[in-house]
Amino acid sequence: MIFSILLAVGLGAGTASGQSPEQAPVEASTAGISSPPAPMPASPVAAKARGLYFTGDTLKAAEAFEAAVKVSSGDWRTWADGAIAWAESGRPEKAVSWHRRAAILNERAESRAAVGWAMLRAAEPEGADAEFARALSLDPASAFALLGAGRAKLALGKPKEAIDLISRAAGGQPLSDYYLGLAYERLGNESAAAEAYKRAVGADSYFYEGRGTLARSYLRQRRYNDAWKHLVKLVEADPGSKLARAMLNKVRPLLTRSSDAPGTVAVEQAPAGPAYQTEPWGGRMPSLRVGVSSSPMGRPRARRSATIRGNGPWRALDPATGRVLLTAAAGESWTLRLIPAKKSKKKSRARLEFHSNDGQVAAVPGDAVLLKPDEPETSALTLVDDPEHTPRSFRGEVELALHGGRRTIRVVNVIGLEDYTHGVVSAEMPQRAPFEALKAQAVVARTHALYIKTVTKRHRKEGYDICDEQHCQVYGGMRAETERTRAVVTGTRGRVATYDGRPAHVIYSSHCGGRTQSGTDIGWGNVPYWKGVDDSAEPLAPLASPLDLRRFLSEWPKGFDRPSSFVYPAHARWTRAIPAKDLEEKLNRRFKLGKLRGLRVLRRVPSGHVDSLLITGSKRSKVLTDEMDIRSLLGVGSLRSTMFVLDTEYRKEYTAAAKGKKTALLVPETFVFRGGGWGHAVGLCQSGAMGRAEAGQTYETIVKAYFKGVELGDLGY
Numbered sequence: 001m002i003f004s005i006l007l008a009v010g011l012g013a014g015t016a017s018g019q020s021p022e023q024a025p026v027e028a029s030t031a032g033i034s035s036p037p038a039p040m041p042a043s044p045v046a047a048k049a050r051g052l053y054f055t056g057d058t059l060k061a062a063e064a065f066e067a068a069v070k071v072s073s074g075d076w077r078t079w080a081d082g083a084i085a086w087a088e089s090g091r092p093e094k095a096v097s098w099h100r101r102a103a104i105l106n107e108r109a110e111s112r113a114a115v116g117w118a119m120l121r122a123a124e125p126e127g128a129d130a131e132f133a134r135a136l137s138l139d140p141a142s143a144f145a146l147l148g149a150g151r152a153k154l155a156l157g158k159p160k161e162a163i164d165l166i167s168r169a170a171g172g173q174p175l176s177d178y179y180l181g182l183a184y185e186r187l188g189n190e191s192a193a194a195e196a197y198k199r200a201v202g203a204d205s206y207f208y209e210g211r212g213t214l215a216r217s218y219l220r221q222r223r224y225n226d227a228w229k230h231l232v233k234l235v236e237a238d239p240g241s242k243l244a245r246a247m248l249n250k251v252r253p254l255l256t257r258s259s260d261a262p263g264t265v266a267v268e269q270a271p272a273g274p275a276y277q278t279e280p281w282g283g284r285m286p287s288l289r290v291g292v293s294s295s296p297m298g299r300p301r302a303r304r305s306a307t308i309r310g311n312g313p314w315r316a317l318d319p320a321t322g323r324v325l326l327t328a329a330a331g332e333s334w335t336l337r338l339i340p341a342k343k344s345k346k347k348s349r350a351r352l353e354f355h356s357n358d359g360q361v362a363a364v365p366g367d368a369v370l371l372k373p374d375e376p377e378t379s380a381l382t383l384v385d386d387p388e389h390t391p392r393s394f395r396g397e398v399e400l401a402l403h404g405g406r407r408t409i410r411v412v413n414v415i416g417l418e419d420y421t422h423g424v425v426s427a428e429m430p431q432r433a434p435f436e437a438l439k440a441q442a443v444v445a446r447t448h449a450l451y452i453k454t455v456t457k458r459h460r461k462e463g464y465d466i467c468d469e470q471h472c473q474v475y476g477g478m479r480a481e482t483e484r485t486r487a488v489v490t491g492t493r494g495r496v497a498t499y500d501g502r503p504a505h506v507i508y509s510s511h512c513g514g515r516t517q518s519g520t521d522i523g524w525g526n527v528p529y530w531k532g533v534d535d536s537a538e539p540l541a542p543l544a545s546p547l548d549l550r551r552f553l554s555e556w557p558k559g560f561d562r563p564s565s566f567v568y569p570a571h572a573r574w575t576r577a578i579p580a581k582d583l584e585e586k587l588n589r590r591f592k593l594g595k596l597r598g599l600r601v602l603r604r605v606p607s608g609h610v611d612s613l614l615i616t617g618s619k620r621s622k623v624l625t626d627e628m629d630i631r632s633l634l635g636v637g638s639l640r641s642t643m644f645v646l647d648t649e650y651r652k653e654y655t656a657a658a659k660g661k662k663t664a665l666l667v668p669e670t671f672v673f674r675g676g677g678w679g680h681a682v683g684l685c686q687s688g689a690m691g692r693a694e695a696g697q698t699y700e701t702i703v704k705a706y707f708k709g710v711e712l713g714d715l716g717y
């Protein structure tokens with residue numbers, strides 16, 4: 001559908017042809033993106049304002065646009081660019097008047113719709129409604145205007161008309177489905193509302209706003225098990241959220257037992273043996289200690305027991321003495337339990353017990369136990385009770401130990417670097433991805449693990465080298481092994497990326513949004529091979545104005561990382577609509593800001609990523625400059641990336657002022673983000689790597705394209 005938006009406005013050429021992902025993640029921009037590319041005005045004052053928009057703060061840019069229109073007021077683009085800068089600086093009314101000036105100079109549906117959107121955000125739905133009607137009289141098919149018109153009807157309490165308009169505007173986009181859900185909810189049609197929210201979440205699993213409304217809709221329909229699934233994800237995304245936790249606790253007793261209800265033990269089945277012999281990892285091949293079932297921050301998750309089964313015989317040893325604690329036959333399950341300290345006894349401490357399948361105590365280990373298969377080349381150990389995953393099998397050895405003040409059992413897989421790489425490759429990239437892309441992934445995964453183990457040592461405190469989550473890199477154990485991944489790993493055996501003859505610090509993320517960031521831009525230091533690159537064969541035009549940036553984020557990337565059968569659209573372009581009250585609650589947990597008054601971008605880097613952002617509160621303000629902070633603090637759950645534009649929707653709050661006169665105050669109601677890419681966008685872009693491989697590049701070329709100056713070396717084992 002986005003293509004209809006773009007084509008309608010003459011921007012679609014080149015993006016629509018050849019690849020049309022089923023779900024269009026791109027929302028209409030709100031800035032009249034559609035107007036035909038006009039020659040950039042010669043005004044140096046306007047050029048200065050545009051420059052400031054990227055390098056300085058949006059308010060300074062807005063003031064510079066003010067100076068620019070005083071010099072020359074006849075160029076609609078200066079007004080439209082300035083309107084964006086005013087809106088983003090927390091001046092919604094000024095944005096309305098500036099968009100209006102732009103629309104008068106450039107009387108087109110998109111310009112009129114931009115006025116409508118600005119009015120909607122300024123809490124003027126009646127005026128917005130009229131502007132959208134004008135826009136639709138100029139172009140009845142303008143999706144940008146249709147979506148806005150629907151949104152205005154929703155604000156005016158006319159859900160039936162809203163549904164009609166939004167349905168005509170677009171399908172399959174998270175934000176429009178979210179609005180549709182709200183409209184159906186208003187109508188009292190809960191099942192249609194839930195369906196719309198479900199589509200929004202289905203198109204983008206990071207659209208947490210849809211998850212919250214979907215869970216509440218399920219609760220009203222008494223579909224408790226369905227609600228549970230989404231509440232669990234919300235708590236997972238924001239563990240500090242009291243509201244989500246309270247809802248979870250309320251729902252728990254209402255659940256009916258079924259295969260997907262919590263607490264159900266996985267079905268017992270004999271684990272399949274490995275299809276391939278393990279890599280012998282004696283000699284010079286490094287081994288790794290991998291933290292298994294880690295939290296998103298890479299720490300061990302709380303766990304009171306661990307049930308292990310082997311497809312071959314194995315034994316449990318005391319790692320300190322080598323003493324055999326128990327021997328297990330193939331297919332047998334054994335459970336290590338954490339026995340908590342007795343509160344009544346002062347000196348009592350938590351300890352471990354090995355239980356057989358029938359609950360008998362079989363062995364009492366010390367604080368740790370090492371499980372070793374008798375035939376390591378051909379057998380594997382399966383962790384049966386993995387709350388986050390289906391049972392997972394591991395090559396190598398498994399260590400279970402008391403952790404976190406003896407309150408939890410830590411699970412560590414001790415494994416050779418090649419087998420480990422095997423378990424990362426297809427967990428990090430679709431198995432059907434082009435072969436050379438998988439090989440590039442194998443090289444960076446192997447190198448990255450080695451670098452974390454030997455240089456950063458970031459998980460030393462947790463007692464392992466690397467975690468199995470995105471925090472380091474996703475490791476799926478043996479689940480990911482196929483003949484194809486096997487060939488990928490053996491085909492790159494021991495190959496690592498090097499710089500100056502040493503393993504390089506090669507990092508990667510899912511989707512760069514179209515261009516990668518440099519290490520200095522993101523504030524991660526001047527690593528010589530972390531330079532921003534355009535993820536395309538042809539260099540991209542630099543982003544030169546607020547309109548440019550919005551257009552860029554309203555279109556599919558045109559380069560190697562464009563949506564394809566390998567690249568998921570929601571990774572390329574995404575939207576979020578975060579209620580201000582939710583964000584206020586979350587931010588106050590950390591900063592005590594008082595009432596949330598607004599968010600303002602202070603600095604962008606040339607790739608378009610936000611580098612510095614101001615949060616204004618009634619008690620104090622706070623500037624965020626850390627990439628992880630910006631992503632993790634600004635959403636319910638995290639934002640996919642820092643490459644975004646931000647629109648604030650306001651509501652009117654009436655305060656009893658002096659002499660009995662009430663004044664309306666504009667306060668933020670919703671923050672709408674439109675973004676590109678997934679991850680930090682420094683180093684290798686996994687989506688772009690797949691596109692490059694499809695275009696015929698070898699894995700060496702791919703690795704070197706993202707890390708300029710890096711060579712491929714061999715560990716020589």
Ligand SMILES: [Zn+2]
Binds near residue numbers: 459473
């Ligand atoms: Zn980690």
Ligand SMILES: [Zn+2]
Binds near residue numbers: 516561685686688
């Ligand atoms: Zn990319």
